[in-house]
Amino acid sequence: MKTVDLITAEDNTPLLVENNATIFYTDSARSKLKLTAPVIESYGGKDPYDLFRKGMKVDFYDDSMHISSHVTADSAIMHNNKNNKLMEADRNVVVVNKKGERLNTEQLYWDETKHIIYTNKAVTITTATEILDGDGLQSNEDFTDYKITSLHGTVMLNDTKK
Numbered sequence: 001m002k003t004v005d006l007i008t009a010e011d012n013t014p015l016l017v018e019n020n021a022t023i024f025y026t027d028s029a030r031s032k033l034k035l036t037a038p039v040i041e042s043y044g045g046k047d048p049y050d051l052f053r054k055g056m057k058v059d060f061y062d063d064s065m066h067i068s069s070h071v072t073a074d075s076a077i078m079h080n081n082k083n084n085k086l087m088e089a090d091r092n093v094v095v096v097n098k099k100g101e102r103l104n105t106e107q108l109y110w111d112e113t114k115h116i117i118y119t120n121k122a123v124t125i126t127t128a129t130e131i132l133d134g135d136g137l138q139s140n141e142d143f144t145d146y147k148i149t150s151l152h153g154t155v156m157l158n159d160t161k162k
Contacts, residue, residue, distance in 0.1 A: 012043075014041035016042040022036050030063065031061050032061060037056040037057070039053060056075075069141075069144075073089035074093075076089040076090065086110070088107065100128065102127075104125075116139065116140060117139050119136055122135060134152070135149045
């Protein structure tokens with residue numbers, strides 16, 4: 001039985017470790033995003049994944065090759081199963097879009113297949129005129145069209161008295 005256990009045991013050792021990594025993702029010869037991380041550990045098996053223990057940054061590009069948004073987090077995991085392209089970013093997650101709107105949360109998911117980001121954790125969105133808080137969020141992946149769950153916050157109004 002010990003021999004069988006050794007043969008069938010899953011190895012928890014990374015297949016690849018990359019230091020100071022930069023990865024570009026393209027589609028139809030166009031850059032879609034650039035991911036940078038101090039360390040990426042790649043694991044195989046039935047559910048292959050990449051682990052970003054020391055944090056990561058992702059820059060998303062629009063069709064004109066301008067950065068449309070970026071995400072940073074203290075740690076993340078990217079599932080690379082062909083049926084499950086999902087990244088989970090954790091701790092001090094920050095998303096900034098091209099309008100300068102900023103999302104802060106402790107956990108955020110990016111579904112690469114559906115092109116959405118979402119969380120059911122507390123969120124704070126800071127815009128030029130508002131600070132919005134909520135108990136969750138769903139958005140397109142460039143964070144320009146979002147819906148906040150249980151919205152509450154502070155809105156700055158201009159005094160338009162004549």
